[in-house]
Amino acid sequence: MGGSARRAHAHAPATLSNLGCGFDVLGLALEAPGDEVVASIASGRGVVAVGVTGEEAGVPGDPTRNSAALAAQAVIDRSGLDAGVEILLRKGIPFASGLGGSAASAVAGALATDELLGSRLDGGALLECALQGELSGSGSEAADNVAASLTGGLVLALPGRPPVVVRLPAPAGLAVAVARPHLEVETRVARELLGAEITLAAGVRQWGNTAGLVAGLFREEWELIARCLRDEVAEPVRAGLVPGFREAKAAALRAGSLGAGLSGSGPAVFALCRGRNAAECAADAMQKAFGEHSGLGCDAFVSAADAPGARIVPESTGALAGDDARTPPRASQL
Amino acid sequence: MGGSARRAHAHAPATLSNLGCGFDVLGLALEAPGDEVVASIASGRGVVAVGVTGEEAGVPGDPTRNSAALAAQAVIDRSGLDAGVEILLRKGIPFASGLGGSAASAVAGALATDELLGSRLDGGALLECALQGELSGSGSEAADNVAASLTGGLVLALPGRPPVVVRLPAPAGLAVAVARPHLEVETRVARELLGAEITLAAGVRQWGNTAGLVAGLFREEWELIARCLRDEVAEPVRAGLVPGFREAKAAALRAGSLGAGLSGSGPAVFALCRGRNAAECAADAMQKAFGEHSGLGCDAFVSAADAPGARIVPESTGALAGDDARTPPRASQL
Numbered sequence: 191m192g193g194s195a196r197r198a199h200a201h202a203p204a205t206l207s208n209l210g211c212g213f214d215v216l217g218l219a220l221e222a223p224g225d226e227v228v229a230s231i232a233s234g235r236g237v238v239a240v241g242v243t244g245e246e247a248g249v250p251g252d253p254t255r256n257s258a259a260l261a262a263q264a265v266i267d268r269s270g271l272d273a274g275v276e277i278l279l280r281k282g283i284p285f286a287s288g289l290g291g292s293a294a295s296a297v298a299g300a301l302a303t304d305e306l307l308g309s310r311l312d313g314g315a316l317l318e319c320a321l322q323g324e325l326s327g328s329g330s331e332a333a334d335n336v337a338a339s340l341t342g343g344l345v346l347a348l349p350g351r352p353p354v355v356v357r358l359p360a361p362a363g364l365a366v367a368v369a370r371p372h373l374e375v376e377t378r379v380a381r382e383l384l385g386a387e388i389t390l391a392a393g394v395r396q397w398g399n400t401a402g403l404v405a406g407l408f409r410e411e412w413e414l415i416a417r418c419l420r421d422e423v424a425e426p427v428r429a430g431l432v433p434g435f436r437e438a439k440a441a442a443l444r445a446g447s448l449g450a451g452l453s454g455s456g457p458a459v460f461a462l463c464r465g466r467n468a469a470e471c472a473a474d475a476m477q478k479a480f481g482e483h484s485g486l487g488c489d490a491f492v493s494a495a496d497a498p499g500a501r502i503v504p505e506s507t508g509a510l511a512g513d514d515a516r517t518p519p520r521a522s523q524l
Numbered sequence: 525m526g527g528s529a530r531r532a533h534a535h536a537p538a539t540l541s542n543l544g545c546g547f548d549v550l551g552l553a554l555e556a557p558g559d560e561v562v563a564s565i566a567s568g569r570g571v572v573a574v575g576v577t578g579e580e581a582g583v584p585g586d587p588t589r590n591s592a593a594l595a596a597q598a599v600i601d602r603s604g605l606d607a608g609v610e611i612l613l614r615k616g617i618p619f620a621s622g623l624g625g626s627a628a629s630a631v632a633g634a635l636a637t638d639e640l641l642g643s644r645l646d647g648g649a650l651l652e653c654a655l656q657g658e659l660s661g662s663g664s665e666a667a668d669n670v671a672a673s674l675t676g677g678l679v680l681a682l683p684g685r686p687p688v689v690v691r692l693p694a695p696a697g698l699a700v701a702v703a704r705p706h707l708e709v710e711t712r713v714a715r716e717l718l719g720a721e722i723t724l725a726a727g728v729r730q731w732g733n734t735a736g737l738v739a740g741l742f743r744e745e746w747e748l749i750a751r752c753l754r755d756e757v758a759e760p761v762r763a764g765l766v767p768g769f770r771e772a773k774a775a776a777l778r779a780g781s782l783g784a785g786l787s788g789s790g791p792a793v794f795a796l797c798r799g800r801n802a803a804e805c806a807a808d809a810m811q812k813a814f815g816e817h818s819g820l821g822c823d824a825f826v827s828a829a830d831a832p833g834a835r836i837v838p839e840s841t842g843a844l845a846g847d848d849a850r851t852p853p854r855a856s857q858l
Contacts, residue, residue: 213731215731215735216735347732349728354736385724388724388727389721390718390757393722393757394666397546397547397733397735398548398680400734401550401731401737404735404739405680405692423727
């Protein structure tokens with residue numbers, strides 16, 4: 191596809207972030223759900239229209255506040271073309287769920303728009319454009335969700351301009367369980383809770399654990415991975431935002447997971463597991479715990495830890511429509 | 525050698541700690557200098573006498589304050605034997621130099637005493653005994669120096685009781701330059717400077733860098749290693765303690781090192797380098813910078829990054845004496 195195409199279609203996966211010890215620096219792409227963007231040439235200049243379908247509740251349709259549209263605008267600006275673009279965003283990721291929804295929208299918006307305009311940008315430039323969209327969506331400059339959604343797999347995103355993205359190895363069989371209680375936690379609110387300082391002692395434990403987790407991933411040492419999946423910084427402050435979180439986490443650990451915690455600012459809870467069957471058990475246990483202890487409805491699903499990143503969806507199958515075979519697989523509901 | 529030996533002799537190397545981004549969790553053993561302990565059976569119970577020779581200025585001879593003696597006492601207590609032990613400590617590592625002197629004394633004291641009493645303790649128990657000595661010497665519970673001195677090479681020491689020690693790979697050719705200006709910085713004083721809190725933003729950069737450094741070491745990605753050798757926490761506060769530090773660091777970077785910083789609380793400055801020749805250049809540059817900008821005398825030397833850890837010195841060559849062939853190699857003075 192080149193600059194002469196009239197439309198382009200991209201898919202970007204949901205992501206976990208923080209992963210226990212890696213507040214703002216670790217991300218992991220999920221097999222599903224995901225967001226999709228179809229970008230089309232339109233009359234006018236810049237992003238002239240935005241439509242939102244799917245899990246659209248809470249997602250701003252205003253082009254100056256929508257993360258897909260802002261990322262698309264950043265791509266247009268970088269490309270230096272006098273183009274008008276219309277964005278159709280199909281949300282597969284629920285709003286404020288802790289699954290990187292604004293990041294996935296931004297990545298899909300950037301990727302579809304770049305494809306529409308002739309694939310002028312490299313990966314680093316796409317990352318920066320997507321980050322401009324994400325900043326508006328979450329109020330965070332952290333690149334963890336955006337980098338994982340763009341790249342796929344398990345990534346380390348070092349803060350900076352531009353961020354440095356390091357793909358980390360996922361040991362064979364590493365899988366993740368996700369439970370998403372039906373509750374919204376706004377990232378901005380959860381960030382304000384944290385305050386501007388942490389204790390040095392908590393910091394030492396945290397950077398020991400991030401270093402140990404990375405070593406465990408390279409060595410495929412499950413015990414070390416499990417030892418390091420601890421959040422000394424955000425979880426102690428944020429746990430109270432999600433009724434049933436502590437019980438769900440405890441249930442995942444009892445079910446044999448390596449470790450569990452809030453994804454991003456929650457409410458989604460992840461559990462890293464050794465093998466997909468173990469992840470299915472942990473997902474089931476967390477879903478039951480939320481039902482028993484919070485009264486909240488809850489989706490639960492599993493994913494490999496090495497899921498692919500964002501991709502262009504070929505035009506022959508690319509029309510945005512309902513939940514038919516042409517849309518990406520939805521999260522399985524246990 | 526067994527429980528019937530009348531004396532045992534151990535050598536433990538000096539170590540770097542922190543290594544830029546790994547405050548209190550990363551350590552690296554040096555080829556030289558090192559401390560040595562000869563432990564001998566004596567009448568009485570516990571550590572009955574301590575002698576100190578070599579670079580002894582500042583090192584307490586009191587058994588209740590000497591880190592080698594305290595580690596030896598911990599070994600006696602753990603062994604459950606009603607033994608009397610005399611300790612002769614030969615300091616090769618200058619006091620308060622930032623090169624893990626109290627840790628090396630503790631490791632040598634623990635190892636020699638355990639050998640004297642019949643090698644009853646495993647590596648984990650030796651680590652804990654040495655940590656008891658180190659706590660008195662530095663006021664720190666951090667295990668980074670002790671773990672590196674005991675194990676050798678580049679280690680990650682996760683805080684806890686007991687600490688978890690993870691040996692990290694050193695890419696082929698990784699070498700280190702060390703400059704030690706003739707100045708004492710007491711660890712206790714340098715720790716008090718830090719205060720109890722850090723900013724969350726500095727913390728995020730720090731644990732991003734520790735994770736990235738570990739990934740760089742596993743992947744042998746020199747650029748990533750260099751990117752992550754930054755201390756966001758201790759160096760900004762402590763740099764002022766060491767006249768000429770900033771100029772020495774800048775000189776090491778100009779000489780092509782991957783990164784440089786204070787070792788522990790200083791005054792020693794390390795520079796990680798790609799290849800031993802590069803390390804020789806960085807050592808020379810740092811030594812000159814200290815001479816020009818601080819007026820301090822300065823030793824400088826180099827080491828591989830995969831130097832061996834503590835060892836028993838065979839009795840046939842084990843007498844503590846002057847700087848003859850039976851003592852370990854001293855740091856080369858450039």
